[in-house]
Amino acid sequence: MLIDARNVTKAFGAFRAVDDASVSVEEGDILGLIGPNGAGKSTFFNCLTGDLPVTSGSVSFAGADVTRLPPEARAKLGLARTFQVPLTFESMSVLDNATIGALLRHHTAREARAKARDVLQRVGLGHVTDAPARSLGTPGRKRLEIARALASEPKALLLDEAMAGLTPTEVRDAIELVRRIHGDGITIVIVEHIMEVIVSLAQRVVVFHQGREIARGTPREVTSDPKVIEAYLGRRKVRHA
Amino acid sequence: MKRYLFPGALVVLALVYPLLVAGSPVWERLGALVLLGAIGASAWNIVGGYAGQVSVGHSVFFGFGAYSAVVVYTHLGWPPIAGAPLGMVLSVLLAAIIGVPTLRLAGHYFSMATIAVAELVRVLSSTSEFLGGAQGLGGPAMPRTVFDLSFISATPFYYIFLAVLAFLLGLTWWIERGRMGFYLRAIKDSERAARSLGVSSGRYKLYAYMLSGAFTSLAGSLYLCMFGFVDPESGFGILISVKMVVMAALGGAGVLFGPLVGALILVPLEELSNSYLGGRGAGLTFVVYGAIIVIIARFLPSGLLSLFERRPARPPAAKNQPASGHAD
Structure with missing residues (x-):
């Protein structure tokens, strides 16, 4: 269980x-x-x-x-989660958003960034890594929240709508x-x-x-x-x- | 190479500034004051800018630093600068005591709590015999050794302040690039989301607050060394806190050089209004700061430096269209 x-x-x-x-x-x-x-x-x-x-x-x-x-x-x-109303880190780039998640299991920012890139690629955000998170629309934000959660290498992912x-x-x-x-x-x-x-x-x-x-x-x-x-x-x- | 040209020129200018204005005490003093303001605002920036926890009570640390410096002289006969480490240690402890209960408060409530603490300390200090009461305390009138830092010219202070500011900005830059920098910005954007990703937000906010308090205290100690005097108003007064906030916000809160840019504008402005308006200018300073706060809030919420950072705001789509013909 x-x-x-x-x-x-x-x-x-x-x-x-x-x-x-x-x-x-x-x-x-x-x-x-x-x-x-x-x-x-x-x-x-x-x-x-x-x-x-x-x-x-x-x-x-x-x-x-x-x-x-x-x-x-x-x-x-x-235990990772996403939010019903996306709470992406608006002042940061897409890559930095995912890096925050990756820092949970990676010691240095450099390693975390590599992991973040990898995850962004996997969820289909690989082409916008350097864009600010606030430039994404709703689908992009939802995806970014999932990427961020996955970057923390969870056992379980809880998706709220x-x-x-x-x-x-x-x-x-x-x-x-x-x-x-x-x-x-x-x-x-x-x-x-x-x-x-x-x-x-x-x-x-x-x-x-x-x-x-x-x-x-x-x-x-x-x-x-x-x-x-x-x-x-x-x-x-x-x-x- | 071109991108290093402008910063490089600024560094050289900062290093030779006293030589350029040698012989003019007003300008020598102004340079030192700008740097001192920048140290205080840059220290505030760690918790107020990067972590987004807007303290409006940082004068409590500034005052701790100033009083620590003067107290070791008055009561122990030590050179005032020897009180700087003491002030920093006390400020870290104080930050922990204030921070644990107040950093749980969100937004404005945190700001109000910090004001309350600073005002409380100001009132207490004016009733304390040990701290010289409402009259305050003075440092050594005549230099005994070089360690008393009683220089006639402001130029030695200029270089001391420049070294401290360089160290502080270097430290901030290092933090910004590492785990703590990422975490502080995440907390600022959305504490709830940060926590969902394993960020111990309470701990990181406290670290930022303690570090910020320590360097604000150092600014206070340096202030005392230069001015040789502190009373409750010039140590713990709310204007001290407001200046730090306004300088950082004007240049750009949460931006490495934001507070320095703010200090470069506000300190000369303040000196100018003081010298031209004399005693009557004291009240006007508040009016000027109030006006600046309104203008920043309305037109420049991210500070002056954000004017030069248009690039990240450009939509990313342009990058995927090689046919668009843009050279960059």
Whole structure:
């Protein structure tokens, strides 16, 4: 078990954004987290990465209890992430962005830069290494966030709506990229709105609704689950004349 | 070779400047003051510019340095410069004490906390008998040995300051190119993203703050050696902090030579207004700084040096079109 979250609850005051969620991810998995808006997916995701401390429950990563560890300590253990709204380092070049990630496993800036170049090439940003990160559009930024995360040589990569705001063609390219990353032996957790992405990528899916897990299984299983359909589309009302 | 011509010429000019203005005390003094201002602003730049943690209370370190220098003279009879290492050590400790709780604060809240600390220390210092109270303390009136650094001309100070500034800029350049430089800029751009990539942001911000504090303190000690006097206002006053911020921001915060450029403009301006307006000019200095802050914020958020760095802002697409016919 690479990631094991048990009975995680995250409360903001009286409101439980995540309520007693238990999710585990095997090494080599691609796990999809889906659910309608406000379901608590992103909150749960941020509990896994350490951006939000849990109210109760525990999170372990690669056999270590990381419940109380800050995000940087989890990153050192091999947990990398991207952000829903890209947080690229805007004042830096594309190469420097990736170099920051690579410095986690490389001692000198020179070695880190070489690793960064390599990763940028792999994600398809090799032609813009010297451009400022702020010159990239949304797809470029999302790619750069993935490159930066990969440069830190993670065991698991957590993607928070990495496809949001992309055109259908860009989504297909991005899916291809995630497949390749997974092929390199990196475990993937992906939070996503777009069903197409989940169906074509994830081996297992966990569905959140109002902070609770309501279904889990293969993409096919959950998309035909009446509870999931209800959560997304609402209850079918039958009117009698 | 051409790219070394301009910087090379500047270095030579800096080295021979006192010879060019020899015999004119006003100009000799001005040169030394520009360098002293540049040392303070460059020290501030490490934490305020590179790491983006805008301290507006750096006078607390400047004052520590100035008072350390004068205290070792007043109470121990040592030459004031001997107090410089003491001031630096105390400032590093102080930075750790202030930094651990306040560097967690974001943006403006950090700035306000640093102002509060500096003002607190200023008020405390004016009530301290040991520090000479509101009257302040003076260094040796007559030089006893050469170590008292009581020179009639400002030229020896000029070269001392130049050496310190060169060392500080060299150190900053070295940091900028290494892991810490990358990490500080990452923290400035997005601390959350930096942490997600394994950057211990709290630790690096603290390192930057301590280093910055140490060199600001050295600037304070050097100030005392040259002026031979410090009181709570000239040591811990908020104008000291504001000057560092404005110099760095004017030239370019987070840019190696930004603070030096800022000092080259602001220090002569200040000396000019002081000499022409005399005592009435004191209040006007604040007005001038206020106006400069407004102008920078509105028109030049990245400082003057950003005007010469248009190249990186050019869209990268041009590089992929060999047919475009641009020579560069």
